[in-house]
Amino acid sequence: MSENIERRRFLKCLGASSLIIAPLGCSSVKEKESDANKPHYAMVFDQNKCTGCGECKEACNLANNLPEGKSRLLLEQHSGGLEGQPCPHCGKTTECGCERKFVRVSCQQCKNAPCVTVCPTGAAHRDEKTGIVTMDASKCAGCKYCIGACPYDARFINKETDVADNCDFCLHSKLAIGELPACVQKCRYDALIFGDIKDPTSYVSKLLRVKDSVRMKPGFGTEPSLRYIPIVKLGV
Amino acid sequence: MEFTMGLSDGIAWPWPIAVYLFFAGISGGAIATAIFIRFYKGQTENTPFYKAAALISFVTISLGMLCLVLDLTNPLFFWRILVYYNLNSVMSIGVIALTAYIPLVALITLLAFEDEIRKIPALGILLPVIEKLKGVRRPCEVAVLILAMAVCAYTGFLISALIRFPIINTSVLPALFIASGISAGAASAKMLAVSMFKEEMHSQDMKLLHGAEWPIMAAEILFIFMIAMSLFTGNAGMQSAFSAFHVGDWAGVFWLGVVGVGFCGPLLLNFATSKRFSHSAQAFYASGVCAVTGMMCLRLFIIYAGQNFAI
Numbered sequence: 001m002s003e004n005i006e007r008r009r010f011l012k013c014l015g016a017s018s019l020i021i022a023p024l025g026c027s028s029v030k031e032k033e034s035d036a037n038k039p040h041y042a043m044v045f046d047q048n049k050c051t052g053c054g055e056c057k058e059a060c061n062l063a064n065n066l067p068e069g070k071s072r073l074l075l076e077q078h079s080g081g082l083e084g085q086p087c088p089h090c091g092k093t094t095e096c097g098c099e100r101k102f103v104r105v106s107c108q109q110c111k112n113a114p115c116v117t118v119c120p121t122g123a124a125h126r127d128e129k130t131g132i133v134t135m136d137a138s139k140c141a142g143c144k145y146c147i148g149a150c151p152y153d154a155r156f157i158n159k160e161t162d163v164a165d166n167c168d169f170c171l172h173s174k175l176a177i178g179e180l181p182a183c184v185q186k187c188r189y190d191a192l193i194f195g196d197i198k199d200p201t202s203y204v205s206k207l208l209r210v211k212d213s214v215r216m217k218p219g220f221g222t223e224p225s226l227r228y229i230p231i232v233k234l235g236v
Numbered sequence: 237m238e239f240t241m242g243l244s245d246g247i248a249w250p251w252p253i254a255v256y257l258f259f260a261g262i263s264g265g266a267i268a269t270a271i272f273i274r275f276y277k278g279q280t281e282n283t284p285f286y287k288a289a290a291l292i293s294f295v296t297i298s299l300g301m302l303c304l305v306l307d308l309t310n311p312l313f314f315w316r317i318l319v320y321y322n323l324n325s326v327m328s329i330g331v332i333a334l335t336a337y338i339p340l341v342a343l344i345t346l347l348a349f350e351d352e353i354r355k356i357p358a359l360g361i362l363l364p365v366i367e368k369l370k371g372v373r374r375p376c377e378v379a380v381l382i383l384a385m386a387v388c389a390y391t392g393f394l395i396s397a398l399i400r401f402p403i404i405n406t407s408v409l410p411a412l413f414i415a416s417g418i419s420a421g422a423a424s425a426k427m428l429a430v431s432m433f434k435e436e437m438h439s440q441d442m443k444l445l446h447g448a449e450w451p452i453m454a455a456e457i458l459f460i461f462m463i464a465m466s467l468f469t470g471n472a473g474m475q476s477a478f479s480a481f482h483v484g485d486w487a488g489v490f491w492l493g494v495v496g497v498g499f500c501g502p503l504l505l506n507f508a509t510s511k512r513f514s515h516s517a518q519a520f521y522a523s524g525v526c527a528v529t530g531m532m533c534l535r536l537f538i539i540y541a542g543q544n545f546a547i
Contacts, residue, residue, distance in 0.1 A: 047237070076241045103239045118397055120327035121320035141316040142309030144248045145327055148398045153242025153546070162310040214237050217547075220399060230237045 038131050039196040041169055042204055042225040043184070044213060045104040048232075049191035052077060052102040056183035056192065063173045063182030067160045072167035073106035073183065101231055104192075107154045107167035108216055108224030109133055115146035115155060115166070124155075124164065127171060134168035137161055151220040169194065197225075247543045249395075252307040254539040257391045258420075258532050259300030261413055264388035265421020267293035267341060271381045273441060282348045284433030285441045289425035290348040293384075294341050301338070326397050330390040337383040340376055347373055388417040395538070402467055402477035404542035412459035412534075419452045420531035423524040430520065437520055449502070449527075457499060460534075473547035486541035489533050498530015 052075055060071035079089030080100030087096045113133045115124040123140035126133055140163035147155045147164060158165040170181040179185065184192045195204030213227035270289030273279070279286070305314045318335070322328045346353075350366050353359045369376075392410030399405050422445050429435040435442065467478040481487055502523040506514050513519055 072243070074241050074243060076239045103237060105239045105241045105243065114397075114399060117324045118327065120322055120325045120331060121316050122322045123316075123320070139316055139320050141313040143307075143317065143327065144309070145325070147244045148248035148395075148400070148543070151400050151547070152239075153244055153400070156243040156245065157309050162313070216237065216239065228237050 038129070038198075040198045040225065041109070041130060041132055042195065042197045042208075042227060043109070043169065043181070044193040044204055044207060044211075044227045044229060046191045046193070046211075046229045047101060047103065048229065049189045050075070050102045050104070051189055051191075052100060053189075055186050055188070056104075059182040059186035060167075060170075063170055065173075066165075067158065070156075070159070072156075072165060073104055076103045076105050077101070078103060099231065103228070104226075105152075105154065106226070107133065107150075108152050108222065108226045109167075109169070111223035111225065112221060114149040114151060114222065115164075118145045118149040120145065124166070127168075130171060130175065132168050132171050132175075133166065134171050135164060135166065137163045140164055151217055151222060152224075247540070249539060249543065250307070251536065251539070252303040253395075254532075254535040256300045256303040256307070257395075257413070257535045257539070259296040259303065260391050261388055261417030261531065261535070262421045262424055262528070263293040263297035263300065263341070264384035264386075265414075265417035265419070266296070266425040267344070267421070268381055268384035268388070269418060269422040269445065270425060271377050271384075273444065274377070275381075277441075277444075282350065283429075283441060284435035285425060285429040285445075287348045287433050288429035288435075289421070290341070290345040292421070292425050292428055294345045297334075297338055297341060297387075301334075326390070326393050330387070330394055333383055333386050333390055337380065337387055340380045340383065343369060343376055344373075344380055385414060388414040391417075395542070398542075400546045401542045402470065402474040402547060403463065403480055403545060404538060406463050406466065408459045408462050409538070412456060412463070415452055415455045415459060416531045416534055419449060419456065420528045422449070423527035427521055427524040430517075437517065438515070453499060453502070460494070477542075477545035477547075480537075480541035480545050484541070484544070486537050486544065490537045490541070493533025494530050494537060497526050498533060501526030501530070 054075060057071040057073060057075070060066070060073055061069070064072065066072070077088055078101040079087055079098040080096070086093045087098050089098045089101075090096050109132065113124075113126070116126055116133060119125070119140075120143060121139045121141055123136045123138075124133065124146045125136060142157065142162050142164070144157065144164070147153075147157070155164055155166045157163070169175060170179075170183075174181050174185070180194055181192075184194045193204050193207055195202040197205050197208065199205060208227065211229050213229050215224045215227060266289040270286045270293075274283070274286060305311045308314055317327075317331055321332070346362065346366060347369060353362050353366065389410040392413035395404050396406060396409040426442060426445055430437050430442075464478065464481055467474045470478075481490060505519045505523045505526070509519065
């Protein structure tokens with residue numbers, strides 16, 4: 001008798017737990033497989049070379065058919081006066097001796113991307129072939145969860161399509177036709193370098209081997225694929 | 237190296253989300269309290285409080301869903317959340333919980349209003365449905381009790397996943413939202429039970445709820461204090477977020493709305509007035525309105541002050 005009850009309880013628990021576990025297999029998001037053979041695309045922003053001309057932004061707007069004036073990247077000025085505006089570093093509105101410093105603000109292409117984790121529909125996802133974090137506009141519901149979750153505030157709503165958008169290294173516009181990202185192509189000072197860091201012979205790999213580079217907000221543990229080569233003080 | 241600019245335009249989640257969190261909290265809190273009392277006291281009839289709670293729960297969760305859908309960049313996209321799932325996403329898990337919770341609350345509301353439906357001949361078609369559903373009432377109530385708690389907690393987990401904001405990214409948020417959901421849900425159901433369903437203001441159910449009010453409020457105060465202290469003693473980002481409690485408009489909302497109206501209001505109305513007044517109908521409604529207002533202010537404070545103070 002007691003054996004029967006035990007068995008019945010066992011079967012009940014088995015049924016209940018399978019009911020709980022079964023939906024885990026029904027997710028419309030694919031878990032990432034081993035990515036040993038996949039490329040790892042990275043971009044390097046060399047602050048020493050950037051003059052803040054902003055042509056990268058225009059190129060981005062054009063390449064990705066974005067609404068007027070919008071691009072997937074911004075340039076934040078850290079020092080050196082523009083005409084009529086105070087220098088962000090020393091505050092002078094007139095000519096100051098500060099070196100002009102800019103920082104690229106865009107999607108950091110995190111290895112542990114919070115936007116991909118929080119997206120309820122799998123619209124913000126990692127492209128299977130390239131490993132690049134990109135958008136499936138047909139799945140995005142416009143909940144803005146990814147925008148709040150991004151530690152870099154690097155995502156935005158495209159006002160024309162009403163879906164979230166991020167810099168995906170021109171995955172669908174330029175990489176798809178075998179070209180470099182539009183901003184990289186456009187930069188005439190070679191401040192932007194793009195390539196596969198899994199390939200030891202690529203220029204970006206070689207560059208990162210010899211240059212010190214930093215990642216933004218490493219404390220978040222997101223492991224960005226965007227690296228920055230900061231201006232180093234001379235004569236110290 | 238750092239940057240402080242962002243590509244998004246201001247706050248990702250504005251007030252409709254705070255209102256949604258508010259409604260979801262009331263809905264879960266009200267129905268959970270009613271079902272708990274029903275089980276605890278072994279009630280079999282549809283008490284006025286049970287009816288009020290079921291009605292409030294169903295109406296508020298529906299309004300909450302409306303807020304949620306209207307906050308989408310394009311409300312017509314809402315079907316995508318129902319079709320595509322990502323079980324790593326708190327929101328997706330919440331959607332699954334809500335798709336179970338809302339129909340079950342509707343079902344419980346239907347059963348709660350059996351007598352009223354009988355009186356209206358036009359709704360006669362519902363009676364055979366009600367008869368059939370009576371058999372599954374108990375398991376449904378157990379499920380709703382669990383789901384109601386889950387929905388309250390989910391609203392906390394949903395936003396605590398936003399790692400950029402120290403005030404929001406705290407582990408006690410789900411507990412705080414359960415506590416404040418229960419207090420505001422119970423308060424609004426109490427008011428409706430007395431005003432619409434002719435519950436006596438000093439009945440046993442009401443006394444029980446009235447007694448539970450204070451420990452729950454104490455828990456809320458404790459949770460808020462825990463959040464404030466962890467920010468105060470935290471790293472630079474957390475310390476700068478602590479200033480949300482004393483700088484800016486949202487600090488005003490916190491001290492006036494949450495502390496003043498939400499906590500001090502009911503306390504003063506009940507303990508600082510004459511016994512005659514504190515047992516009167518005015519005090520009863522004023523205290524209930526205070527609890528609900530305080531809860532709304534808490535949600536607004538968390539959403540806005542939280543998103544204003546990013547790391």
